[in-house]
Amino acid sequence: MKAIRRLHVRTALPETLSPLHDLALNLRWSWHPPTRDLFAGLDPELWESTGQDPVAILSSLRSEDMERLAADEDFVARVREVHEDLQRYLSTPRWYHEHGAGERDGRTLEAIAYFSPEFGITSVLPQYSGGLGILAGDHLKAASDQGIPIVGVGLFYKSGYFAQRFNADGWQQESYPVLDPDDLPLSLLREEDGAPVVIRLAMPHGGHLDAHVWRAQVGRVPLLLLDSDVESNDPSRREVTNRLYGGGGDQRLEQEMLLGIGGVRALRAHSRITGAPAPTVYHTNEGHAGFQGVERISELVTQHGLAFDEALQAVRAGTVFTTHTPVPAGIDRFAMEAIHAHFGGEGNGLPGVPVDRLLALGAEDYDGGDPSRFNMAVMGMRLGQRVNGVSKLHGAVSREMFQGLWPGFDVEEVPIGSVTNGVHAGTWVDRSLYDLARDHLGPEVSARSVFTRIHQVPIDAFWETKRELRQQLIEDARARFHQSLLDRGATAAELGWTQDILDPDVLTIGFARRGATYKRLTLMLRDPERLKKLLTDPERPVQVVIAGKSHPADDTGKALIQQMVRFTDDPEVRGRIIYLPNYDIAMAQRLYPGCDVWLNNPLRPFEACGTSGMKAALNGALNLSILDGWWDEWYDGQNGWAIPTADGVEDPERRDDLEASALYELLEKTVVPTFYDRDEQGLPQRWLEMVSHTLSTLGPKVLADRMVRDYTESLYWPAAHAAWAVEADGYAGARSLAAYVDKVKANWRHVRVDHVDAEGLADAPQIGDEIAVHAYVALGDLDPREVRVQMAYGRANAEDTITDPEYVDLQPTQSYEEGRHRFDGRLRLARTGALGWTVRVLPRHEHLSSDAELGLVTLP
Numbered sequence: 063m064k065a066i067r068r069l070h071v072r073t074a075l076p077e078t079l080s081p082l083h084d085l086a087l088n089l090r091w092s093w094h095p096p097t098r099d100l101f102a103g104l105d106p107e108l109w110e111s112t113g114q115d116p117v118a119i120l121s122s123l124r125s126e127d128m129e130r131l132a133a134d135e136d137f138v139a140r141v142r143e144v145h146e147d148l149q150r151y152l153s154t155p156r157w158y159h160e161h162g163a164g165e166r167d168g169r170t171l172e173a174i175a176y177f178s179p180e181f182g183i184t185s186v187l188p189q190y191s192g193g194l195g196i197l198a199g200d201h202l203k204a205a206s207d208q209g210i211p212i213v214g215v216g217l218f219y220k221s222g223y224f225a226q227r228f229n230a231d232g233w234q235q236e237s238y239p240v241l242d243p244d245d246l247p248l249s250l251l252r253e254e255d256g257a258p259v260v261i262r263l264a265m266p267h268g269g270h271l272d273a274h275v276w277r278a279q280v281g282r283v284p285l286l287l288l289d290s291d292v293e294s295n296d297p298s299r300r301e302v303t304n305r306l307y308g309g310g311g312d313q314r315l316e317q318e319m320l321l322g323i324g325g326v327r328a329l330r331a332h333s334r335i336t337g338a339p340a341p342t343v344y345h346t347n348e349g350h351a352g353f354q355g356v357e358r359i360s361e362l363v364t365q366h367g368l369a370f371d372e373a374l375q376a377v378r379a380g381t382v383f384t385t386h387t388p389v390p391a392g393i394d395r396f397a398m399e400a401i402h403a404h405f406g407g408e409g410n411g412l413p414g415v416p417v418d419r420l421l422a423l424g425a426e427d428y429d430g431g432d433p434s435r436f437n438m439a440v441m442g443m444r445l446g447q448r449v450n451g452v453s454k455l456h457g458a459v460s461r462e463m464f465q466g467l468w469p470g471f472d473v474e475e476v477p478i479g480s481v482t483n484g485v486h487a488g489t490w491v492d493r494s495l496y497d498l499a500r501d502h503l504g505p506e507v508s509a510r511s512v513f514t515r516i517h518q519v520p521i522d523a524f525w526e527t528k529r530e531l532r533q534q535l536i537e538d539a540r541a542r543f544h545q546s547l548l549d550r551g552a553t554a555a556e557l558g559w560t561q562d563i564l565d566p567d568v569l570t571i572g573f574a575r576r577g578a579t580y581k582r583l584t585l586m587l588r589d590p591e592r593l594k595k596l597l598t599d600p601e602r603p604v605q606v607v608i609a610g611k612s613h614p615a616d617d618t619g620k621a622l623i624q625q626m627v628r629f630t631d632d633p634e635v636r637g638r639i640i641y642l643p644n645y646d647i648a649m650a651q652r653l654y655p656g657c658d659v660w661l662n663n664p665l666r667p668f669e670a671c672g673t674s675g676m677k678a679a680l681n682g683a684l685n686l687s688i689l690d691g692w693w694d695e696w697y698d699g700q701n702g703w704a705i706p707t708a709d710g711v712e713d714p715e716r717r718d719d720l721e722a723s724a725l726y727e728l729l730e731k732t733v734v735p736t737f738y739d740r741d742e743q744g745l746p747q748r749w750l751e752m753v754s755h756t757l758s759t760l761g762p763k764v765l766a767d768r769m770v771r772d773y774t775e776s777l778y779w780p781a782a783h784a785a786w787a788v789e790a791d792g793y794a795g796a797r798s799l800a801a802y803v804d805k806v807k808a809n810w811r812h813v814r815v816d817h818v819d820a821e822g823l824a825d826a827p828q829i830g831d832e833i834a835v836h837a838y839v840a841l842g843d844l845d846p847r848e849v850r851v852q853m854a855y856g857r858a859n860a861e862d863t864i865t866d867p868e869y870v871d872l873q874p875t876q877s878y879e880e881g882r883h884r885f886d887g888r889l890r891l892a893r894t895g896a897l898g899w900t901v902r903v904l905p906r907h908e909h910l911s912s913d914a915e916l917g918l919v920t921l922p
């Protein structure tokens with residue numbers, strides 16, 4: 063029978079058990095073992111069958127269960143203890159407070175908004191598709207642990223991403239289970255009178271898009287999720303947030319409008335109702351939330367009387383934009399007409415934001431750009447004074463990729479930095495490794511000190527635990543694999559063999575990630591016979607566990623998955639290499655710890671960072687990876703292996719052949735022999751040395767704690783200081799900067815270096831000599847103090863290019879003619895060899911964050 067209506071009866075807990083409600087709603091349980099134990103203890107079987115879901119456990123309690131539990135003094139005492147621990151966690155000062163909280167002139171940074179289209183916090187709140195979401199979840203958790211006052215902003219997708227299965231042919235099948243927010247660890251944001259908060263956006267033709275706001279609590283960090291499934295919407299608009307990355311065109315655009323514009327409005331409502339401070343800094347995780355900046359411009363124009371350009375400067379100062387992909391197809395773009403239709407008409411659009419100004423923010427008006435496209439990443443860069451990539455290599459690749467936005471500057475000067483991603487140890491390090499560390503290092507050992515003191519844990523104990531972790535993975539994998547074969551049409555009677563697949567003493571390789579083409583899932587199949595040999599070696603076999611979803615619209619990705627699934631069906635190798643459907647956080651938490659080797663073979667340099675290898679490393683696995691993303695930065699020769707890349711080989715087929723063959727060779731000659739090289743106690747000494755080295759040196763670096771501290775110190779605090787500076791005295795700084803930008807842009811065509819000369823330059827200059835430099839510069843109407851005139855010098859190569867420039871500012875000394883000025887400076891020859899120098903003119907204003915910010919420079 064199908065129900066015609068649903069209603070939700072909330073569990074009414076007796077007084078003594080009421081803290082369970084708080085404990086279930088604060089997602090800290092997802093990384094706090096004692097809280098998990100408490101819920102698991104209520105009904106261990108249900109705990110497993112609900113996918114370890116505290117809310118589901120509570121809703122299943124019957125009145126008699128509650129009476130029994132309320133009368134159980136030990137249980138009540140445990141509830142109280144765990145609840146007190148949560149209260150302590152929420153109130154004890156943390157790193158952020160111990161390090162000044164961004165203090166400047168008596169002000170501290172009290173709130174940072176963090177926008178992301180997806181958040182991967184726990185598998186019971188499936189609001190993520192892959193790395194971007196997992197990263198966002200880890201960012202919130204680590205911010206909570208460090209006391210960094212972040213508020214997350216996202217969307218609530220009723221069907222999340224999708225659930226993956228395979229059909230008999232190995233073709234991906236998607237299904238969209240519907241989530242009921244009442245069954246999730248969420249609460250509805252309500253006005254004081256109890257009515258749900260409604261966020262409303264204007265839509266074309268007098269329409270509107272309404273949303274409710276769900277609030278999740280991630281430790282100390284609130285997360286606001288907008289949900290368009292509201293009765294006041296047209297039926298089609300109720301579906302706007304039905305799926306993550308579902309639909310195209312207008313649905314996607316309306317999702318992003320809701321995330322950005324609606325997100326800012328949700329923050330305002332949240333502050334109004336709860337008294338939470340309004341954010342000073344706005345961080346957008348990838349371009350999808352870019353409209354947040356436009357909404358803030360609109361607020362400043364309508365509520366503070368700023369002109370558009372002044373508001374733009376005020377918004378830029380407090381905005382941080384993180385770009386996440388060097389794959390051009392991964393960048394979010396819309397048709398210009400769609401933006402026009404949504405922001406241009408009567409009554410829709412944003413007050414104070416003329417549609418042509420908005421269109422200009424996302425225009426690809428640079429070499430190679432497409433004039434018909436509105437580019438969300440480009441808008442992110444124009445709305446954020448601070449921009450970063452997610453690993454050193456990705457920072458460099460992004461500087462090259464977006465160089466067109468800062469014409470005239472060397473690629474090194476493009477103002478895009480980097481903060482390398484990290485992972486949240488509390489979520490990703492298997493509990494038995496913590497228990498092991500605690501047994502040997504004492505109960506108070508922290509996530510950081512575990513890794514630096516790991517050599518104090520006896521290596522044989524570690525190796526025993528690792529075997530248990532392989533066993534734990536195998537049990538999980540057998541169950542999933544069995545179910546997968548049933549879904550593909552097998553009958554239980556023919557599947558007995560699946561209960562013996564995989565072996566806890568065999569070298570275990572993991573490979574799991576989204577099915578994006580550049581990740582090259584099938585590289586290991588280049589020479590199937592060679593792979594089979596590795597898998598079936600009678601003495602020293604390997605086993606491989608694979609997982610990953612492909613975007614529903616990506617048939618190329620799905621075809622690669624199918625090719626892999628079919629290979630795993632081959633009777634010669636079946637059970638030695640398996641593809642598990644429906645990669646998610648729960649699977650990942652078993653998979654990383656159970657692996658000895660984490661394999662990653664993307665096409666360099668398309669992996670912006672990659673985080674799964676970090677999670678594996680924290681669980682004592684060694685990485686075997688292409689030198690891309692984070693591995694390019696932190697591979698040190700001892701913590702795993704680098705698969706040599708055939709960079710520069712144009713033919714992709716040949717490149718894949720070369721790289722695949724390098725992969726097989728590493729496995730055959732190095733990885734497998736090292737794993738199976740045992741001493742008299744059966745321990746692989748060399749292997750364990752590498753693991754121990756990995757944990758102690760890589761461990762502390764890959765932590766999300768480190769990442770959020772880096773963001774705070776290098777981006778959030780500077781952005782807050784910049785925002786306060788432009789906002790002071792009725793936005794005087796923003797007004798002055800906007801007026802300056804206007805003036806400098808109008809005058810720049812008159813700026814010229816007329817003449818440069820040097821004094822004291824001997825025929826044969828020697829190190830230590832000093833020369834005086836004079837530059838004669840035309841500036842039009844600009845004042846000499848409104849520009850920076852710089853001498854750049856450094857080693858000159860054969861083409862006379864200065865390869866590693868250093869800069870000295872020249873000072874204005876004389877105005878010798880209307881609009882013409884002399885600038886002087888001195889250069890000490892501190893290096894030997896061929897030296898080149900030149901002079902350049904740059905804009906200068908106290909509120910600019912870098913020389914390149916305006917993309918203006920004049921050279922002789």
Ligand SMILES: *Cc1c(COP(=O)(O)O)cnc(C)c1O
Nearest residue numbers: 192193575646647650672673674
């Ligand atoms: C870590 C993780 C990812 C991202 O892995 P990458 O290495 O960044 O591709 C994707 N999905 C899940 C479930 C994860 O845990």
